[in-house]
Amino acid sequence: MNADRQTVLEIKNLRKDFGELEVLKGVDATIKKGDVMVVIGPSGSGKSTFLRCVNRLEQPTGGQILFEDQDICSSNNDINKLRQKMGMVFQQFHLFNNLTVLENITLGPTKVRKLKPAEAQEQAMQLLDTVGLREKASIYPSQLSGGQKQRIAIVRALAMKPDVMLFDEPTSSLDPEMVGEVLSVMKDLAESGMTMLVVTHEMGFARHVATRVVFMDDGLIVEEGSPEEIFNHPKRLRTKDFLSKISTAF
Amino acid sequence: MKSIEIFSEYYKYFLRGTRATVVISLITVIFGSILGCILALMRLSKNKPANTFARMYIAVIRGTPLLVQLYIVFFQLDFISYPKMTLLGLDLERTLPCIIALSINSSAYVAELVRAGIQAVDIGQSEAARSIGMSEAQTMWNVVLPQAIKNILPAIGNEFITMIKETSVIQYLGVADLMYNNGIVITSTYNPLPSYYITATIYLLLNLVMGRGVTLFERRLQKNER
Numbered sequence: 284m285n286a287d288r289q290t291v292l293e294i295k296n297l298r299k300d301f302g303e304l305e306v307l308k309g310v311d312a313t314i315k316k317g318d319v320m321v322v323i324g325p326s327g328s329g330k331s332t333f334l335r336c337v338n339r340l341e342q343p344t345g346g347q348i349l350f351e352d353q354d355i356c357s358s359n360n361d362i363n364k365l366r367q368k369m370g371m372v373f374q375q376f377h378l379f380n381n382l383t384v385l386e387n388i389t390l391g392p393t394k395v396r397k398l399k400p401a402e403a404q405e406q407a408m409q410l411l412d413t414v415g416l417r418e419k420a421s422i423y424p425s426q427l428s429g430g431q432k433q434r435i436a437i438v439r440a441l442a443m444k445p446d447v448m449l450f451d452e453p454t455s456s457l458d459p460e461m462v463g464e465v466l467s468v469m470k471d472l473a474e475s476g477m478t479m480l481v482v483t484h485e486m487g488f489a490r491h492v493a494t495r496v497v498f499m500d501d502g503l504i505v506e507e508g509s510p511e512e513i514f515n516h517p518k519r520l521r522t523k524d525f526l527s528k529i530s531t532a533f
Numbered sequence: 534m535k536s537i538e539i540f541s542e543y544y545k546y547f548l549r550g551t552r553a554t555v556v557i558s559l560i561t562v563i564f565g566s567i568l569g570c571i572l573a574l575m576r577l578s579k580n581k582p583a584n585t586f587a588r589m590y591i592a593v594i595r596g597t598p599l600l601v602q603l604y605i606v607f608f609q610l611d612f613i614s615y616p617k618m619t620l621l622g623l624d625l626e627r628t629l630p631c632i633i634a635l636s637i638n639s640s641a642y643v644a645e646l647v648r649a650g651i652q653a654v655d656i657g658q659s660e661a662a663r664s665i666g667m668s669e670a671q672t673m674w675n676v677v678l679p680q681a682i683k684n685i686l687p688a689i690g691n692e693f694i695t696m697i698k699e700t701s702v703i704q705y706l707g708v709a710d711l712m713y714n715n716g717i718v719i720t721s722t723y724n725p726l727p728s729y730y731i732t733a734t735i736y737l738l739l740n741l742v743m744g745r746g747v748t749l750f751e752r753r754l755q756k757n758e759r
């Protein structure tokens with residue numbers, strides 16, 4: 284059924300060292316249009332590094348990343364152009380502190396997509412409506428709660444009309460009562476057909492929203508499958524170990 | 534009190550000198566800041582020649598005495614025909630090379646202040662900007678510099694305060710600043726100590742007032758963030 288869907292990201296033998304430290308040791312992954320791929324794995328296994336290589340916030344040491352058939356590391360391709368189509372949401376939100384909520388959302392569309400300010404603002408207000416934060420448009424990030432910041436960070440990325448969204452532990456620095464509001468925005472996004480690559484420890488989200496789950500350990504993808512396969516019938520010992528550890532932790 | 538007597542008789546000299554010192558310091562800091570920002574951006578850029586040049590420039594200026602730099606600029610640039618006129622009682626032929634030398638000196642210090650201010654901005658801010666496809670320059674201009682300026686402006690204010698003291702070396706080139714006028718008063722009173730007390734007091738007052746100004750300004754910047 285998914286053979287004819289367009290491939291959005293093709294990652295081949297991706298390697299990344301930090302000096303002596305080998306963090307990614309040959310990661311392969313294919314993400315097709317509409318996929319929601321959730322990456323799980325222990326802390327330090329290289330999940331963030333993997334995500335950051337995908338939009339080249341980290342320079343890969345080896346291997347290849349094709350985004351819509353374009354090599355992101357090739358000097359023929361303008362990385363700034365490619366990044367416009369890859370939204371990223373960070374664990375620490377990273378809203379622009381010097382700008383209001385509305386300006387945070389319109390900065391990219393006006394400076395990069397060259398939209399007219401009025402057009403960008405109208406689009407931003409519509410997006411704010413979808414996350415229920417229209418009334419926050421004119422305030423500064425420091426006045427928002429963590430959950431509000433993260434919903435706005437998602438909106439900021441969506442304002443660029445990306446083809447894929449990368450999430451790096453988007454709920455890990457939130458107070459527990461705010462996790463739900465962010466996950467629900469992500470769930471809506473998945474249901475609208477957005478292609479997503481999500482690193483998270485929220486197993487409920489992985490189980491119910493992911494189309495594919497990837498277990499990563501020590502710089503390698505150990506196991507990949509549907510949520511049903513990974514959570515109910517894990518094949519590899521390391522996957523079983525990890526899942527049993529986190530299920531006792533919660 | 535000898536100092537008060539001398540001040541009431543010669544106050545014109547002290548005030549004229551103070552004006553010159555403040556004006557020269559201000560002009561120096563303005564030019565020094567412009568030059569310093571350019572140097573800081575060169576220092577932070579990935580362009581090898583620009584980076585190396587800025588690195589060397591900063592090392593040389595910070596590693597040699599201001600007075601030596603002053604004489605080198607004065608003699609090295611003697612081919613320039615400065616305007617032969619006086620402004621605010623200052624002989625431009627002597628004052629302009631001093632301002633050039635002081636600005637060069639100040640720029641190296643400002644460059645390091647600007648660099649520190651830029652680096653103090655959370656790297657996540659620029660990563661977020663780059664992740665929506667903004668170029669390095671767009672990121673610097675729209676996201677990093679507006680936040681860095683809050684760290685930089687108070688530091689530049691302090692540089693101005695430092696300059697007020699540092700400029701006293703220009704008396705050696707015959708520029709009529711506060712120290713130079715202090716010298717004039719001493720030659721006519723034959724009594725150095727009271728004059729030095731007066732001059733010290735003026736420098737101190739300038740510093741206290743400017744320091745207070747910088748503190749208030751800093752507080753306003755912090756408030757604006759919210």
Ligand SMILES: Nc1ncnc2c1ncn2[C@@H]1O[C@H](COP(=O)(O)OP(=O)(O)O)[C@@H](O)[C@H]1O
Binds near residue numbers: 331
């Ligand atoms: N910029 C960096 N420099 C050096 N080591 C790094 C850097 N970023 C990550 N690492 C190291 O790479 C390993 C994997 O980190 P990370 O990708 O953040 O793991 P995860 O997100 O799965 O917790 C860790 O050992 C971490 O210390």
Ligand SMILES: [Mg+2]
Binds near residue numbers: 330332452
């Ligand atoms: Mg991580």
